[in-house]
Amino acid sequence: MTTLPMPATMTQLPKEIDGYPILSLIGEGAFSKIYAAKDPKTRQLLALKHVIINDPKKDDRWVEQMESETRIANALDHPVLRKVFHFKRQRRWLKSLGAVMLMEFVDGRTLDVIKPDVQETIRIFIHLAQGLQHIEQLGFVHCDMKPINVLVTSNGDVKIIDLGQACESGTVKKRIQGTPGYMAPEQAHRREITPATDVYNLGATMYWVLCGRVIPTALPPRGQNNGLTTGAVEERFLKPPIPANEVNPDVPNIVAKTIQEAVDPDPARRITMSKFLERLEMAQGLLKSGNGQEFEI
Template structure:
């Protein structure tokens, strides 16, 4: 796109469009004074139903402005354009994370997958220490950055730990039962969302939620039963039993049967990393033994 400016943000030059959804456009912008790059989300209210997307952007700002963590995308500013005392347009200035989503670019190696999710769990743990649940953890909300890091994004559905939401929010393939039934959300809700995300990455299949039906006003969400979910190691023999067991525990129906928090998840993932490293070292030693002794060097004639 051609560089452009918005009158409401004269300090920025908008140089590219990073993405467009049904309700928002995200631009790459350069701050004129510093030449630093930022991502700016732009939302326009076109009808009354759009109010909830403005509310989610406000929530994202209120949550993401509080942290400064390598695995969490930070928000810096929010600009509201009002008409007749109602917000009609909104700009959210965010940290720019150059890379691809986990949904579009999955790691191939098992040790790479485990290392990735240890970082994701660490980032979510930092969010929980601030008193919030992400409540929409999924592959599309994890950016793998060009420098080998990652950023958890999209805090629009985040809420204080212990919240009971008045409407069902989340992504069906990753929603915890308590989200579907509008029960209390806490750090174990994110444990479930993360477990469903790990399940998708290691098996290539979406986890079918455990709840078959749940009321949502006048509608019913029809969801498939847990009985159809095979353990990860049965779908992918490369998955270590310890990882398969962790994922299965993360997606337990009852929050009380899941790992209690992200520290527990990180600890177990780090243990699995050590197990994989030992296996790799043993395999290397076995390969060296199979190769036999090195051939003697021949002297010059």
């Protein structure tokens, strides 16, 4: 989802969707839009995700994805994860017209916009690791951690959003899903998805926040594969990223090493999410004590 810098004007907005008054457009993806809406009974502010089906043969999978997102979100309960309240397919007679999903409204900015310093980055990623650890403990994988899927509010609350690609651990997906520049090799090659996938995605995301660049991944962003391949890059050809503390000297050694271990192309060699969290909490304590760069692991 791409967060829009300004809400759409009222002339561009539907007056209501499925009985919910629409206030503004707050996000837009390839096949869906997210609006700020109001519950007509409680007056509660909500985020409303809307998918319209134009071609049932092609578009119904986006509705199925929303239905899966609702099911997984309802199985989870953690303050870092945005809540999903309701899902409804829109039909007319036997024809499927689309779907509506009602979610917790989060008044925040995405991680790519706020550009936090190193200490704040570590604080934010401690929360993210805690949320992803909860997902792992319930048997799921988020599968799409990236800067625009993290919201930070003005009072510092952190929210992981968009469970649209989440799945059960052990899933082998029928198509490539993920985001180039953050995607783990097993996603690019349609292999088994495990909690190690989220570790990779989280490490790649933290590297981008701290260094302002993506790591070399099996599916690079468009235009960044130097014309060597038109498909996914095999793991043996992947070079490790330049350590984060060599790109940004303010990054503590322990954090740089943790990221390197998180983005190992081999899932079996990656650091675990619990160890990722433990290292970040250690780094946070060291920075507060003024010894951030003196600790080696």
